[in-house]
Amino acid sequence: MAFNSLFITFEGIDGCGKSTQLLKAKRFFTENGYDVVETREPGGSMIGRHLRALLLEEGAKIQRSEVLLFMLDRSEHVRQVIEPALQQGKVVLCDRYIDSTLAYQHDFSFELLDTLNQFATGGLKPDLTFYFDLPLETAISRRRSRPESDKIESRPHSYMENVLARYTKVCLREPQRIKVIPAHHPIEEVTKMMEVHLRGSIASSP
Numbered sequence: 195m196a197f198n199s200l201f202i203t204f205e206g207i208d209g210c211g212k213s214t215q216l217l218k219a220k221r222f223f224t225e226n227g228y229d230v231v232e233t234r235e236p237g238g239s240m241i242g243r244h245l246r247a248l249l250l251e252e253g254a255k256i257q258r259s260e261v262l263l264f265m266l267d268r269s270e271h272v273r274q275v276i277e278p279a280l281q282q283g284k285v286v287l288c289d290r291y292i293d294s295t296l297a298y299q300h301d302f303s304f305e306l307l308d309t310l311n312q313f314a315t316g317g318l319k320p321d322l323t324f325y326f327d328l329p330l331e332t333a334i335s336r337r338r339s340r341p342e343s344d345k346i347e348s349r350p351h352s353y354m355e356n357v358l359a360r361y362t363k364v365c366l367r368e369p370q371r372i373k374v375i376p377a378h379h380p381i382e383e384v385t386k387m388m389e390v391h392l393r394g395s396i397a398s399s400p
């Protein structure tokens with residue numbers, strides 16, 4: 195990819211602080227003179243916005259269909275939004291990406307989901323991923339301040355426990371790329387921990 199471009203993704207269960215810290219990262223890069231694109235999955239592309247409504251408001255009834263809809267969203271997002279921005283040397287900050295599928299679609303094997311992710315993305319992996327690690331109860335209590343839950347957030351406690359367990363395995367598979375940040379600390383402290391890695395990513399980019 196182009197000079198100075200960086201692709202960074204934000205992962206973790208709902209309420210762990212992804213959006214909060216993505217904004218802090220955006221400020222960090224902007225202050226350091228980088229051009230930043232902020233995006234998310236599902237819904238980062240034009241077709242993806244329809245898919246987001248379908249996935250989170252309607253909810254896919256068939257699990258395989260849900261996986262494929264996420265992959266369709268990702269394929270559009272990579273080609274229409276992420277790759278063009280990286281080719282222009284921008285920093286792309288993306289709220290959820292391939293690792294969310296591995297965690298949330300946990301009825302399917304890593305092997306299958308890796309293959310589908312590879313197909314949808316053409317092999318584009320983030321340079322750096324943050325996993326904000328937070329106990330389920332804390333995430334639920336943080337989300338109470340928000341009035342509505344979407345179809346995926348409203349799944350039972352047992353489903354979310356499986357999501358957390360899968361995220362743990364996902365992090366263990368790629369410790370170089372995925373930085374685990376303990377997210378129960380106050381916002382500013384979490385940001386400081388993240389910024390250590392952001393400074394490292396600037397230092398090591400070509």
Ligand SMILES: Nc1ncnc2c1ncn2[C@@H]1O[C@H](COP(=O)(O)OP(=O)(O)OP(=O)(O)O)[C@@H](O)[C@H]1O
Pocket residue numbers: 206207208209210211212213214215336337339377378379380381382384
């Ligand atoms: N470190 C923190 N300590 C306390 N509260 C926090 C912290 N980080 C975020 N919050 C608060 O918790 C709530 C959820 O945070 P945020 O929206 O960033 O999470 P999220 O991971 O983006 O959630 P979602 O996946 O549902 O979009 C917000 O009200 C936010 O202000």
Ligand SMILES: [Mg+2]
Pocket residue numbers: 212213214289
């Ligand atoms: Mg969010």
